[in-house]
Amino acid sequence: MAMPQLGESVTEGTISQWLISVGDTVNKYDPIAEVTTDKVNAEIPSSFSGKITELLVGEGDTLPVGEPICTIEVEGAEPAVEKLVKNTAGKAAQKEEQQDTSMKRRYSPAVLRLAQEHDLNLDQIAGTGRSGRITRKDVESYIASAPKEHTIESPSDMHVPQPSAAGCFSEAVAKEAAKPAVHASRTFENEAGDHVVALTGVRRAIASNMLRSKHEIPHAWTMIEVDVTNLVNYRNQIKGAFLKKEGHKLTYLPFFIKAIVAALKEFPRINSTWAGDKIIEKKAVNISLAVAADEALYVPVIKNADEKSIKGLAFAVDELAANVRENRLSPDDMQGGTFTVNNTGSFGSIQSQPIINYPQAAILSIESIVKRPVVVNNMIAIRDMVNLCISIDHRVLDGLITGRFLARVKELLENINPENTPIY
Amino acid sequence: MPVLSYIEAVTQALDEEMSRDENVFVLGEDVGKRGGVFQATKGLYDKYGENRVIDTPLAESAIAGVGIGAAMYGMRPVAEMQFSDFMLPAANQIISEAAKTRYRSNNDWSVPMTIRAPFGGGVHGGLYHSQSMEAIFANVPGLKIVIPSTPYDVKGLLKASIRDNDPVIFFEHKRAYRLIKGEVPVDDYTIPLGKADVKRDGTDVTVITYGLMVHYAMQAADKLAAEGISTHILDLRTVYPLDKEAIVDAARKTGKVLLLTEDTKEGSVISEAAAIIAENCLFDLDAPIRRLAAPDAPAMPYAGPLEQAFMVKPEQVENEIRDLAEF
Numbered sequence: 176m177a178m179p180q181l182g183e184s185v186t187e188g189t190i191s192q193w194l195i196s197v198g199d200t201v202n203k204y205d206p207i208a209e210v211t212t213d214k215v216n217a218e219i220p221s222s223f224s225g226k227i228t229e230l231l232v233g234e235g236d237t238l239p240v241g242e243p244i245c246t247i248e249v250e251g252a253e254p255a256v257e258k259l260v261k262n263t264a265g266k267a268a269q270k271e272e273q274q275d276t277s278m279k280r281r282y283s284p285a286v287l288r289l290a291q292e293h294d295l296n297l298d299q300i301a302g303t304g305r306s307g308r309i310t311r312k313d314v315e316s317y318i319a320s321a322p323k324e325h326t327i328e329s330p331s332d333m334h335v336p337q338p339s340a341a342g343c344f345s346e347a348v349a350k351e352a353a354k355p356a357v358h359a360s361r362t363f364e365n366e367a368g369d370h371v372v373a374l375t376g377v378r379r380a381i382a383s384n385m386l387r388s389k390h391e392i393p394h395a396w397t398m399i400e401v402d403v404t405n406l407v408n409y410r411n412q413i414k415g416a417f418l419k420k421e422g423h424k425l426t427y428l429p430f431f432i433k434a435i436v437a438a439l440k441e442f443p444r445i446n447s448t449w450a451g452d453k454i455i456e457k458k459a460v461n462i463s464l465a466v467a468a469d470e471a472l473y474v475p476v477i478k479n480a481d482e483k484s485i486k487g488l489a490f491a492v493d494e495l496a497a498n499v500r501e502n503r504l505s506p507d508d509m510q511g512g513t514f515t516v517n518n519t520g521s522f523g524s525i526q527s528q529p530i531i532n533y534p535q536a537a538i539l540s541i542e543s544i545v546k547r548p549v550v551v552n553n554m555i556a557i558r559d560m561v562n563l564c565i566s567i568d569h570r571v572l573d574g575l576i577t578g579r580f581l582a583r584v585k586e587l588l589e590n591i592n593p594e595n596t597p598i599y
Numbered sequence: 600m601p602v603l604s605y606i607e608a609v610t611q612a613l614d615e616e617m618s619r620d621e622n623v624f625v626l627g628e629d630v631g632k633r634g635g636v637f638q639a640t641k642g643l644y645d646k647y648g649e650n651r652v653i654d655t656p657l658a659e660s661a662i663a664g665v666g667i668g669a670a671m672y673g674m675r676p677v678a679e680m681q682f683s684d685f686m687l688p689a690a691n692q693i694i695s696e697a698a699k700t701r702y703r704s705n706n707d708w709s710v711p712m713t714i715r716a717p718f719g720g721g722v723h724g725g726l727y728h729s730q731s732m733e734a735i736f737a738n739v740p741g742l743k744i745v746i747p748s749t750p751y752d753v754k755g756l757l758k759a760s761i762r763d764n765d766p767v768i769f770f771e772h773k774r775a776y777r778l779i780k781g782e783v784p785v786d787d788y789t790i791p792l793g794k795a796d797v798k799r800d801g802t803d804v805t806v807i808t809y810g811l812m813v814h815y816a817m818q819a820a821d822k823l824a825a826e827g828i829s830t831h832i833l834d835l836r837t838v839y840p841l842d843k844e845a846i847v848d849a850a851r852k853t854g855k856v857l858l859l860t861e862d863t864k865e866g867s868v869i870s871e872a873a874a875i876i877a878e879n880c881l882f883d884l885d886a887p888i889r890r891l892a893a894p895d896a897p898a899m900p901y902a903g904p905l906e907q908a909f910m911v912k913p914e915q916v917e918n919e920i921r922d923l924a925e926f
Contacts, residue, residue, distance in 0.1 A: 183722040284885075288882040
């Protein structure tokens, strides 16, 4: 006998009084107990004729509807034998499924998205889903277990990584460097006398960074020329005293950086990064500086360049250059750059198309300062001229803002004098 | 904190709102002297008198219509439909008048009325005492539909519904009335309408549901936790309009979604949830969106075994979650 349901919202009942005891014989419909619920009190009738063999609950006990309350031995009935048939076939089927990999390459949208964002090879991931399917959780735990080995961070990530080696270079060289990174679709034969150069880690990093920048960033390029006669005169006046007093050479580079940084503060969009679904304008102005070594190119960073004087910048440039030469660069020296300055003029170049230092938005090359005849006030004059070349990420920047930025740099450089540009 | 049953939380919320605001009154069949067929209004007649606890004739259209008129004149009626199955005669009043009055009068008039209606199956109630009616009203802008799952939510949501300045249909699950008990603070609190609630945090499978099915999902989740399957459970609480943001968040959480209702499947509230997920979460989904619901049959059968077959059962919920987890 089970606790009956005594009303639509009634889910339990309390046996208030047993009307029979063990050993009693009852007829069908005889009252056997009084039950109280919070809606009704009722006598419950027996559903069978037979002998009461056991009372399973005591008076005052509350139990859910459907729970047994007593047992009745019904005349002529066989004692019920509990059937315990467990379906073991189910387990076996599951075992077999483990071997089945028919779903291994059937990817869900979530799995494909994660694989794309983290540049994963799904063949390397074990699937724990049905028939070997790779689940979203499988990919997530794969990423979590070995983030460095397997992933290249997505450009849409908020924290944007800095390449560990060179991020900028002139295009012709970059093409050469990129070749090894391209999947070997053909083999290159080397003939007698050729010198085969094994790739160093730095060279591989340069190659992959250049390739990535060129693949992902739609580059645009422009150039302006700047009359830096005032700067040349100013620097000539003070360079001797500076060397004597500070022990460092005073080059043109700190003056250029100073002007660029000032313009970057006015045009934060240049000092930004493309982040997939948004553009992030960086608050910090950290200048990556391309520094060449014999076999490689590094881009160490002058942190918070906007807080430094000409002297501070000069010292920072010297220190980074020395670190590169003496192989003392720490990973930290390479981190956090927001804009790159490339001093191609030091090779005598007068024009270049730099590749953007991924994931920054722009890179600027300072070419050689050369004396040229130019027209000033309708007269031909001999002036110190320099070309500034800029490559921009055209997703982030358009010609207009780039042009205004360059015009501002030009204005600052052409008007340099001891009053507005103190050394200290 | 006192432990109350689901229905005691209803009574407490009504009592508190009636003593707090004299514009609140109750009307419905047998709600007065009898205290309601389920005893939801027990004691209110003695405490507040026949003018504030009004026994009505057996005419649901009149119960709704009187409520609408009173509400437009500044009262806050709480109308009881004895069973949600009998709401249909009132549907014209609710859909054509209550839902549209603010819009039609350009904000001059509003209907701050709450309609309470017991719903749901598994109570051996047969065709006319077992239905889920929410989908019929869940396509009527201007209405809000609340379906609480716990005594705590009952009190907070019913008080918020009564204080809401527009019509709210408040469905209470008959089977939950005395089955579900839980802690309910004695103090005066409300729960915002339109906000779903994460009832359990998990990482493998998301279950989005409401009403009694929340408890089936919780039971299943407890069992599955022993097998290492972690279930995330979102209780919609307000089924119209839906909390889209919470649904999208919950779906993204695991990428495997089971939508659960005891209503018949086609055109149910969870079908709308499925559409929201499909519109927003394609690239987060790791499995097809699943729905578990009653069969598309005209009504809950009276015969015990057939009622069992019709009702969604905790074991089914468990099996569906496990199946999704293994997918």
